Amino acid sequence: MIYNELGKTGIKVSKLCFGGLTVGPLQKNKTPSEGGKIIRYAFDQGVNFIDTAQLYHTYEHIKSAMLGLRREDIVISSKSYAYDEKTALSSVYEALEKLGTEYIDIFMLHEQESEHTIRGHFEALETFLKLKEKGIIRAVGLSTHAVAGVEAAIKYSNEIEVIHPILNVSGLGITDGTRDDMLEAISNYNGGIYSMKPLGGGHLLNRVEESFDFILKQKVDAVAVGMQNFDEVDYNIKRFTEEMISDDLKNRLRTQVRKLHIADWCTGCFKCVERCGQKALLKGEGRPIILQDKCVKCGYCGSVCPEFCIKVV
Ligand code: SF4
Numbered sequence: 391m392i393y394n395e396l397g398k399t400g401i402k403v404s405k406l407c408f409g410g411l412t413v414g415p416l417q418k419n420k421t422p423s424e425g426g427k428i429i430r431y432a433f434d435q436g437v438n439f440i441d442t443a444q445l446y447h448t449y450e451h452i453k454s455a456m457l458g459l460r461r462e463d464i465v466i467s468s469k470s471y472a473y474d475e476k477t478a479l480s481s482v483y484e485a486l487e488k489l490g491t492e493y494i495d496i497f498m499l500h501e502q503e504s505e506h507t508i509r510g511h512f513e514a515l516e517t518f519l520k521l522k523e524k525g526i527i528r529a530v531g532l533s534t535h536a537v538a539g540v541e542a543a544i545k546y547s548n549e550i551e552v553i554h555p556i557l558n559v560s561g562l563g564i565t566d567g568t569r570d571d572m573l574e575a576i577s578n579y580n581g582g583i584y585s586m587k588p589l590g591g592g593h594l595l596n597r598v599e600e601s602f603d604f605i606l607k608q609k610v611d612a613v614a615v616g617m618q619n620f621d622e623v624d625y626n627i628k629r630f631t632e633e634m635i636s637d638d639l640k641n642r643l644r645t646q647v648r649k650l651h652i653a654d655w656c657t658g659c660f661k662c663v664e665r666c667g668q669k670a671l672l673k674g675e676g677r678p679i680i681l682q683d684k685c686v687k688c689g690y691c692g693s694v695c696p697e698f699c700i701k702v703v
């Protein structure tokens with residue numbers, strides 16, 4: 391495994407970061423014990439970095455994965471939608487308690503769109519920084535689906551040491567620009583960078599090789615990849631360490647049963663329904679209804695969703 395320092399934080403992370411959303415209740419809904427085993431399988435093979443969030447409800451999964459390991463050997467990054475002191479403190483203390491740890495390596499403002507949203511969350515940011523002074527957080531950051539979010543982090547570089555931007559070969563999920571706009575913004579940021587969604591939330595599964603070739607060439611310290619089973623862990627580790635991948639493993643992953651999943655934060659705009667040429671999405675009560683048997687997992691609906699809440703899992 392390749393390890394990089396996350397910007398200037400002094401935190402050393404594996405280039406492959408375990409994307410913690412997938413095993414949790416918002417996607418594959420593994421129990422903490424089941425999900426913990428998959429995470430631990432990755433830890434045991436050299437992955438030392440895991441990304442999660444208050445929203446994902448996977449702290450117990452990670453706690454289970456860390457049983458018997460030295461805390462300092464694992465890097466945990468989490469995030470919340472906290473906007474003031476109270477919500478910031480409660481989100482960090484919830485993480486400490488549920489993870490069974492005395493500190494969080496990285497804590498971030500979740501989904502920042504621009505400098506306006508940072509201003510709106512500034513009290514929370516200041517609270518995270520105070521917790522950093524006390525040793526409860528090691529580094530503070532933000533996650534973003536927007537080019538303007540990265541540009542805002544550059545403006546607030548005294549406060550924001552780590553960014554977690556969306557980046558993939560097609561620019562899927564970038565809310566305000568193209569892949570190349572995002573690359574340019576990232577190139578101007580001097581802190582730690584770990585990107586997310588190299589497979590566009592599952593919509594690039596038919597372009598896996600190209601997607602990994604692209605992301606592994608980028609100047610990012612780490613890449614968070616959602617993993618839902620042991621085969622995916624094996625495949626991703628081999629891909630990141632440039633080991634041979636057997637045809638058998640490739641075939642098992644290719645034929646894995648996939649489902650379209652719409653996350654809870656869907657706003658019911660129905661742009662996805664209009665985009666789907668297969669008539670696999672219907673307008674339901676405030677959110678789409680998925681007809682899984684008609685869905686060909688083409689990913690077109692995901693490309694028009696302004697909330698990036700459609701995934702193939
Ligand atoms: S993945 Fe393709 S077929 Fe399935 S719902 Fe989306 S647009 Fe329709």
Ligand code: SF4
Nearest residue numbers: 656657659660662695
């Ligand atoms: S496009 Fe996204 S937010 Fe809009 S209805 Fe579809 S899933 Fe929900």
